[in-house]
Amino acid sequence: MNIHERYGRLSDVLEEEKNAHLATLALLKSILDGEIALERVKVSDDNRWTVTPPPPLKAVK
Numbered sequence: 001m002n003i004h005e006r007y008g009r010l011s012d013v014l015e016e017e018k019n020a021h022l023a024t025l026a027l028l029k030s031i032l033d034g035e036i037a038l039e040r041v042k043v044s045d046d047n048r049w050t051v052t053p054p055p056p057l058k059a060v061k
Contacts, residue, residue: 027051 030036
């Protein structure tokens with residue numbers, strides 16, 4: 001393995017980690033801003049999070 005292969009892969013891993021952190025920060029901001037209810041956020045055992053969709057709106061008569 002040459003140095004370009006080693007550090008090329010390392011930079012890919014770091015980029016993925018940065019993107020994951022940015023996504024987490026965006027989710028936290030949405031929760032704090034009241035855009036997403038905390039009850040809709042689920043965290044799995046491997047620390048991945050998902051947001052369930054909001055309930056459907058009721059029709060107004």
